[in-house]
Amino acid sequence: MPLVLPRVMRRAAAVRVAALLLTLAPVADAQEGAQPNGAHAALAAERYVKPAPEIVRLVTAPRHLNATLEHQSPGGRYFLDVQSAGLPAARTFARRWHNLGGLQVDPRANRARTLTTKGASAIAIIDATSGTRVTIAAPRGALLSGPAWSPDRTRIAYFASFDDATYVYVADAATGRARRLGPAVLATLVTTPAWAGNGAIAAVVIPGGRGAEPTAAPVAVGPFVRMTDGVTKVKTRTYADLLEGPLDMALVEYHTTGQLALLDARSGAVRRVGGPQMIQSVDPSPDGRYLRVTLMQKPFSYVMPVSGFGRAEQLWDQEGRMIAELSRRALRETDIDDDDSPASKARQAAIDTMKRAVAWLPNGEGLSWLKQEPAPARDSTADSSSTPTARRRDRLHIWRAPFTTEPETLVVSTSKIAEVLFSADAQTILVAETSSGTGHVYAVRRAAPAKRHTIWRMRGLTAALEEGRGGFGGRDGGAEDSTAFYRHPGYVVTSPAPGGTTAAVVSPDGKHIFLRGIRHAKTYLDTAPRPFVDRVQIETGVKTRIFESPAQAYESVVAPLDHDFTRFVVSRETATEVPNYFTRAAGASEGGTRLTSNRDYTPEITGAPRRLIPVTRADGFTFWVNVILPPGYREGTRLPAMFWFYPYEYTDQESYDRTKRTYNRNRFPTLGPRSMEYLVTQGYAVVLPDAPIFGDRGRMNDNYVSDLRNNLSAVIDELDARGLIDRRRLGLGGHSYGAFSTVNAMVHTPFFKAGIAGDGNYNRTLTPNGFQSERRDLWAGRDAYLSMSPILYADKLQGALLMYHGEEDQNVGTAPINSERLFHALQGMGKTAALYMYPYEDHGPATEETLLDLWARWTAWLDLHVRNGGKPTDLVQ
Numbered sequence: 001m002p003l004v005l006p007r008v009m010r011r012a013a014a015v016r017v018a019a020l021l022l023t024l025a026p027v028a029d030a031q032e033g034a035q036p037n038g039a040h041a042a043l044a045a046e047r048y049v050k051p052a053p054e055i056v057r058l059v060t061a062p063r064h065l066n067a068t069l070e071h072q073s074p075g076g077r078y079f080l081d082v083q084s085a086g087l088p089a090a091r092t093f094a095r096r097w098h099n100l101g102g103l104q105v106d107p108r109a110n111r112a113r114t115l116t117t118k119g120a121s122a123i124a125i126i127d128a129t130s131g132t133r134v135t136i137a138a139p140r141g142a143l144l145s146g147p148a149w150s151p152d153r154t155r156i157a158y159f160a161s162f163d164d165a166t167y168v169y170v171a172d173a174a175t176g177r178a179r180r181l182g183p184a185v186l187a188t189l190v191t192t193p194a195w196a197g198n199g200a201i202a203a204v205v206i207p208g209g210r211g212a213e214p215t216a217a218p219v220a221v222g223p224f225v226r227m228t229d230g231v232t233k234v235k236t237r238t239y240a241d242l243l244e245g246p247l248d249m250a251l252v253e254y255h256t257t258g259q260l261a262l263l264d265a266r267s268g269a270v271r272r273v274g275g276p277q278m279i280q281s282v283d284p285s286p287d288g289r290y291l292r293v294t295l296m297q298k299p300f301s302y303v304m305p306v307s308g309f310g311r312a313e314q315l316w317d318q319e320g321r322m323i324a325e326l327s328r329r330a331l332r333e334t335d336i337d338d339d340d341s342p343a344s345k346a347r348q349a350a351i352d353t354m355k356r357a358v359a360w361l362p363n364g365e366g367l368s369w370l371k372q373e374p375a376p377a378r379d380s381t382a383d384s385s386s387t388p389t390a391r392r393r394d395r396l397h398i399w400r401a402p403f404t405t406e407p408e409t410l411v412v413s414t415s416k417i418a419e420v421l422f423s424a425d426a427q428t429i430l431v432a433e434t435s436s437g438t439g440h441v442y443a444v445r446r447a448a449p450a451k452r453h454t455i456w457r458m459r460g461l462t463a464a465l466e467e468g469r470g471g472f473g474g475r476d477g478g479a480e481d482s483t484a485f486y487r488h489p490g491y492v493v494t495s496p497a498p499g500g501t502t503a504a505v506v507s508p509d510g511k512h513i514f515l516r517g518i519r520h521a522k523t524y525l526d527t528a529p530r531p532f533v534d535r536v537q538i539e540t541g542v543k544t545r546i547f548e549s550p551a552q553a554y555e556s557v558v559a560p561l562d563h564d565f566t567r568f569v570v571s572r573e574t575a576t577e578v579p580n581y582f583t584r585a586a587g588a589s590e591g592g593t594r595l596t597s598n599r600d601y602t603p604e605i606t607g608a609p610r611r612l613i614p615v616t617r618a619d620g621f622t623f624w625v626n627v628i629l630p631p632g633y634r635e636g637t638r639l640p641a642m643f644w645f646y647p648y649e650y651t652d653q654e655s656y657d658r659t660k661r662t663y664n665r666n667r668f669p670t671l672g673p674r675s676m677e678y679l680v681t682q683g684y685a686v687v688l689p690d691a692p693i694f695g696d697r698g699r700m701n702d703n704y705v706s707d708l709r710n711n712l713s714a715v716i717d718e719l720d721a722r723g724l725i726d727r728r729r730l731g732l733g734g735h736s737y738g739a740f741s742t743v744n745a746m747v748h749t750p751f752f753k754a755g756i757a758g759d760g761n762y763n764r765t766l767t768p769n770g771f772q773s774e775r776r777d778l779w780a781g782r783d784a785y786l787s788m789s790p791i792l793y794a795d796k797l798q799g800a801l802l803m804y805h806g807e808e809d810q811n812v813g814t815a816p817i818n819s820e821r822l823f824h825a826l827q828g829m830g831k832t833a834a835l836y837m838y839p840y841e842d843h844g845p846a847t848e849e850t851l852l853d854l855w856a857r858w859t860a861w862l863d864l865h866v867r868n869g870g871k872p873t874d875l876v877q
Contacts (some may be wrong), residue, residue: 009600025491031244036222039859039860039861039863039864040864042856042857043834043857043860043861043864048090048849048850048852048853049609049852049853049856049857050852050853051852051856051858051859052681052682053858054681055678055681055682055727055852055856055859056852056855058605058671058675058678058681059603059673059678059848059851059852059855060087060848060852061601062086062601063124063601063602063643063671063672064083064084064085064086064087065083065599066578066579066596066598066599066601067081067083067124067126067557067596067598068081068082069081069126069128069569069571069579069581069595069596070082071147071148071149072495072496072559073173073496073499074148074149074151074152074496074497075153075154076128076495076496076560076561076562077127077128077153077561078126078127078128078149078153078173079125079126079128079558079559079569079595080123080124080125080126080147080156081123081124081126081133081596082120082123082144082147083120083121083122083123083124084118084119084120084121084318084450085119085120085121085143086121086228087673087846087847087848087851088117088118088846088847088848089812089847089848089849090839090840090847090848090849090850092116092117092758092847093117093838093839093840093841093846093847094839095116096108097113097116098251098255099241099253099808099810100241100243100248100252100255100306101241101242101243101248101300101301101304101305102240102241102253102305102306102307102810103188103189103255103256103305103306105188105251105255106254106809107213108164108655108826109161109162109163109164109165109166109216110165110166110167110185110186110187110188110206110255111185111186111187111188111191112188112189112191115143115145115159115161115166115187115191116161117846118143118145119138119142119143119144119145119161119399120138120143120144120145120371121137121138121143121144122135122136122137122138122144122719123135123136123144123147123156123171123351124136125156125173125176126595126596128539128561128569128583128595129561129583129593130593131593131594131595133231134173134174134175134176135176136158136176136178137158137172137176138160139160139162139169139178141162141163142160142161142162142714143161144158144159144160144161144169145158145159145161145191145192146158146159146191146192146193147441148192148193148194148195149173149195149249149496149501150195150196150198150199150265151195151286151498151499151500151801152198153173153413154170154172154173154174155171155172155173156170156173157169157170157193157195157201157265158170158171158193159185159187159191159192159193160180161187165184166184166185166187167180167181167182167183167184167185168180168181168182168185168193168201168263169181170201170202170265179268180203181201181263181264181265181268181845182203182261182263182270183205183206183261183270184205184206184660185203185204185205185206185258186204186205186206186207186255186257186258186259187204188255188256188258189204189205189256189258189278189279189280189281189282190203190258190281190282194282194283194284194500195228195284195288195499195500195644196262196284196285196288196291197284197288197289197499198288199264199265199266199286199288200262200263200264200265200271200288201262201263201265202260202261202262202263202282202284202291203260203261203263203282204258204259204260204261204279204282204631205259205261205270205272206258206259207257207258207276208259209568213251213254213255214247214250214251214254215247216247217738218529219781224244224245226302232333233334234303234333235334235335235769235777236303236304236769237335237767237769237770237812237813238337238766238767238768238769238771238812238813239304239305239713239812240809240811240812240814240815241305241545242301242302242303242304242305243301243306244302245301247657251302252300252306253278254451256278256279256280256296257276257277257278258276258277258278258279259272259275259276260272260274260277260279260282260291260293260320261273262318271292271321272317272321273316273319273320274316274319274321275320275704277295278295278296278297279293279294279295279296280294280295280296280311281293281294282294283360283500284499284500285360285364285401285499286360286361286362286363286364286498286499286500286501287364288318288498288499289317289318289401289501290315290316290317290318290323290401290403291315291316291317291318291361292313292314292315292316292326292358292367293313293314293315293316294312294313294314295311295312295313295314296309296310296311297309297310297311297312297328297331298310299331300331301331301333301433301778303333303741304331304332304333308331308332309331309332310328310329310330310331311328311329312324312325312327312328312329313326313327313328313358313681314326315367315403323403324359324403326355326367326369327354327355327358328354329351329354334601335769337499337604338628352372352374352375353371353372353373353374353698354371354851355369355370355371356370356371356372357369357370357419357420359501360499360501361398361420361422361426361496361501362422362423362424362425362426362497362499362501362502363422363424363425363426363497364401364498364499365398365400365401365426366398366399366400366401366403366636367398367399367403368396368397368398368399368410368420368422369396369397369399370395370396370397370417370420371393371394371395371397372392372393372394372395372416372446373392373393373394373395374392374599375392376392391414391415392414392416393412393413393414394412394413394414394415394416394417394427394433395409395411395412395413395551396409396410396411396412396417396420396431397409397410398410408443409489410429410446410449411429411431411449412445413431413433414435415433415434415440416433416437417431417432417433417461418433418434418464419431419432419437419463419464419465419466420431420432420461420465421465421466421492421494421502421503421504422504422505423503423504423506424495424504424506425495425502427445427446427447427510428443428444428445428446428464428504428506428510428513428538429443429444429445429446430442430443430455430465430492430504430513431443431444431452432463432464432465433463434462434463437459438457438458438459438460438461439456439457439458439459439460439461439462439463439464440454440456440457440463441455441456441457441463441464441465441489441492442454442455443513443538451776453538453539453540453541453847454490454541455492455513455515455536455538455541456489456490456515456541456557457830458484458487458489459484460483460485460557461484461485461489464491465491465492465504466491466492466494467491467516473642479683482658485519485520485522485661486519486522486657488517488518488519488520489515489517490515490516490517490533490534490593491515491516491517492505492513492515492516493505493506493513493514493515493516493533493557493560493565495539495559495560495563505560505563505565506563507563507564507565508563508564509537511537511538511539512536512537512538513535513536513629514533514534514535514536514539514546514560514565515533515534515536515543516531516532516533516557517531517532517534517546518530518531518532518662519531519532520661520662524660524661524662524663525612525663525665525811526665527551527730528551528554528664528665528666529549529551529554529662529664529666530548530549530551531547531548531549531554531555531556531557532545532547532548532549533545533546533547533548533557533565533568534546535565546565546587547568547584547586547587550590552574552666553572553573553574553577553666554572554573554574554664554666554667555570555571555572555584556570556571557569557570558570558571558581561583565586566585566586567583567584567585567586567875568583568584568586569581569582569583569584569595570582570583570584572670573666573667574666574668575665575666575667575668575669576606576607576668577668578598578599578600578606578668579595579598579668580595580597580598581594581595581596582594582595583595597761600668602671602810604631604681605628605669605671605675605677605678605680605681606668606671607631608628608629608630608631608680609628609629609630609633610626610627610628610629610669611626611627611629611724612624612625612626613625613626613627613718613719613722615689615714615715615718616714617679617710617711617713617714618710618713618714619710621653621656621692621694621710622653623656623689623690623691623692623711624660624689624690625687625688625689625690625715625718625719626687626688626689627685627686627687627688627719627724628680628686629680629683629685629724630680630681630683630684630685631680635723636723637723638723638724638725638726638755639683639684639685639725639726640683640684640685640723640725640729640730640731640862640866640867641684641685641686641687641719641724641725641726641729641730641731642676642679642684642685642686642687642724642730642731642732642733642862642866643644643687643688643689643712643715643731643732643733643752644676644686644687644688644689644732644733644734644738645688645689645690645732645734645738645741645742646691646734646735646737646738646741647691647692647693647699647704647708647711647737647738647741648690648691648692648693649692649693649694649695649700649773650692650693650694650700651694651695651696651697651798652694653694656690656692656694664772673851674735674844674845674851674854676688676733678855679862680861682859682862682863683867684862684866684867685719685724685725686733687715687719687725689711689712689715690711691707691708691711691712691741691765692707692711693707693708694707695707698775698776698786699776699781700773700774701773701774701784701788702783702784704744704784704787704788704793705744705787705788707748708741708744708745708748708749709745709748711752712732712745712749713749713751716730716751719745720751727751728753728869729753729755729757729866729869730751730752731752731753731755731857731862731865731866732745732751732752732754732755732756733755733756733757733758734756734757734758734760735758735759735760735844736758736759736760736811736814736843736844737760737772738757738760739757739758739759739760739761739803740757740760740761740762740788740790742755742756742757742760743755743757743760743790743797743801743822744788744790745788746790746795746798746799746801747793747796747797747798748796749798750798752798752799752801753799753800753865753866753869754800754801754802754861754862754864754865754866755799755800755802755861756802756804756858756861757801757802757803757804757819758804758805758844758845759804759805759806759809759843759844760803760804760805760814760818760819761813761814761815761816761818761819762790762791762819762821762822763789763791763792763821763822764778764785764786764788764789765778765785765786765789766813766815766817766818767813768785771813774850790822791821791822791825794822794825794826794829794831795829797826797831799832799865800833800834800864800865801826801831801832801833801834802833802835802836802857802858802861802863803819803822803823803833803835803836804835804836804837804838804845804854804857805818805820805832805835805836805837805838806838806840806841806842806843806844806845807837807838807839807840807841808840808842809841809842809843810843811842811843814843816837819837820835820837823835832865834857836853836854836857836859838850838853838854
């Protein structure tokens with residue numbers, strides 16, 4: 001008979017019972033601080049346990065001490081290295097908090113929970129011209145977050161989060177000396193300070209006279225109520241947490257209502273602006289005379305998270321008087337707006353024509369925004385198939401302070417403008433737009449706004465000015481046109497401007513801008529990507545290359561140190577060298593000042609033998625698999641192997657192949673506390689296969705089960721033929737969608753002795769409105785939903801399954817009940833399984849105790865069921 005260990009009570013917004021259920025023999029719990037002997041004991045222990053010492057060292061390696069240069073100062077000379085405090089402890093995560101429709105609040109400290117669980121122990125100021133460092137240390141018992149440079153780059157403001165409150169601090173950039181300003185802040189929605197001119201810092205503080213937190217009535221006053229009207233379709237994703245009643249609504253209002261205040265950085269004086277409101281964001285003008293303030297609006301919702309609540313963006317003066325409402329967005333009532341009702345059409349029309357990309361001009365002149373004209377009214381009597389659609393004009397507007405005149409129109413386009421960037425003096429405008437599949441980036445001079453100077457125009461690329469906003473790459477391979485992809489034109493180089501704005505870098509003579517991009521090679525396995533910077537003459541579009549990464553390393557430009565791009569900072573790495581930062585001079589391929597001394601803390605893993613192997617399925621589709629082998633591996637040795645994977649969907653071989661074009665042979669291996677590669681220290685081969693699911697667009701999951709089976713079968717056959725793995729000793733695992741796919745593989749294939757599945761969904765009927773890339777609902781894609789629900793095939797599960805799940809999993813569609821119900825089913829059928837429910841954890845373990853405990857149980861599980869095939873072991877954990 002399987003043993004069901006006692007259930008453990010946990011703390012949460014609404015306490016419920018969580019289970020630790022194991023099909024293992026009874027084992028007495030070890031004394032605190034001792035380690036249980038044997039795999040069974042490690043698996044059954046009802047307390048946190050630790051893995052082998054070499055795994056402990058790898059998981060807790062101080063990789064957080066390696067510097068990352070960010071937060072460049074206005075003027076470009078200085079950077080900040082925000083030094084993480086490392087892995088958090090369970091006691092930090094155990095603090096009482098509220099889950100309020102996706103808003104997680106630490107009520108004791110009046111802040112977002114993330115400011116309690118994560119933060120920095122110090123902030124280092126690095127001078128890029130000399131490499132010298134000045135350190136701002138955290139006050140005792142505090143974590144630092146949200147650093148922001150003053151416009152004159154002499155000071156840095158940041159939040160310091162103590163046990164019971166968060167305060168604004170300001171530090172001198174030359175010495176690192178810091179002092180506290182003002183009263184405690186309300187950091188639930190506004191989680192960073194903002195400079196409002198040189199001398200003041202804008203923050204939201206706790207309102208005076210604030211009452212006690214709302215509490216539940218001692219006796220319920222009624223039932224939980226939800227109703228639909230039988231007409232309106234309210235189709236939403238399967239959110240983990242939504243408001244549940246009037247108390248939750250009251251708590252949201254209580255914990256988001258704050259007082260906007262300006263804190264004088266010199267005197268410490270506090271000036272309150274306006275009255276208490278539900279403030280979502282604050283963005284002062286560069287000169288500090290005005291503020292853009294976004295307010296959360298009622299009504300609240302029981303079917304959408306807080307992020308979907310209505311909001312109004314307003315322009316205030318320093319007294320808190322509203323000058324104008326800049327935009328308003330109503331409560332989002334559905335994720336999938338397929339309602340043809342007049343109300344739905346009106347809502348979409350309002351969104352379609354609202355002000356977009358509202359921002360301060362870098363020179364402090366005023367505001368800019370984009371706004372598209374309304375769609376023309378349709379003639380209901382006309383034949384829509386023969387009536388040409390009129391092209392709607394999109395406009396870039398500016399509104400000058402003191403905002404007493406009408407806004408001006410700077411640019412008019414017959415295509416929808418995707419993005420704009422201004423130069424620091426706001427006299428040059430860069431515009432990106434895409435029309436009929438052609439991306440176009442052009443410059444406009446304020447002095448001659450009707451003339452456009454093309455920077456680049458290319459079919460097959462989405463126009464973008466800043467990296468991360470446009471289609472040059474990504475999982476789907478970016479541009480459909482491969483020729484366009486390999487002719488990557490680059491993104492406009494930007495730099496911070498005073499007042500917290502960002503501006504395009506324009507040469508001092510005003511004649512040039514700079515593009516930063518990556519040149520990819522069609523022979524990507526042999527030729528690494530090479531980042532570059534081009535100087536572009538605005539009037540002619542003529543380009544001159546001023547930097548390109550060497551072929552033997554990957555050097556990526558971080559930021560220029562001047563507006564003529566004569567000196568800049570690069571991040572340099574190779575497959576065997578950890579990334580570090582250096583200054584470079586234009587035209588120089590090496591030399592310069594080294595700014596960081598980052599280390600490789602896990603050389604036995606980063607130096608382990610690695611193989612990138614092509615695999616061809618029986619149906620002809622080809623994909624790739626990464627294999628990491630133990631240090632000192634001898635050719636021909638067949639190893640027990642652990643597969644770790646995450647499937648993605650594609651329409652055809654070409655769309656899959658496009659995702660591999662960004663492969664970089666010069667990248668240094670990236671490792672974290674949960675990297676499966678650590679298993680090579682235990683004698684396993686670690687196999688990281690791609691798992692492409694192919695099918696017609698919108699129906700890819702019709703082939704999910706067969707493609708999953710074909711992928712894994714092909715990988716095993718290939719690695720077996722190469723003599724790398726022992727196909728009789730294989731494990732399989734994954735997290736989230738990888739966990740879901742792990743269990744599907746174990747019920748639909750006979751290949752694996754054991755599985756590890758974390759934070760997964762195992763019953764697709766619990767996500768009836770869609771999941772992952774599946775856009776059909778359950779009733780339109782019934783066969784796919786049912787065939788992909790492994791709980792319906794749990795009787796066919798082969799191998800031993802270990803599941804783990806965070807009790808506070810907030811991810812869409814992966815509620816902990818998935819793991820609990822699957823375990824319940826496996827228990828009823830006498831299958832070999834284990835379930836570990838981790839207190840306080842979200843969608844992915846984060847605390848040191850949980851991470852080490854997981855590794856102890858993973859290695860014990862694999863040693864028991866894969867390495868030893870279920871035979872007795874005297875393994876000591």
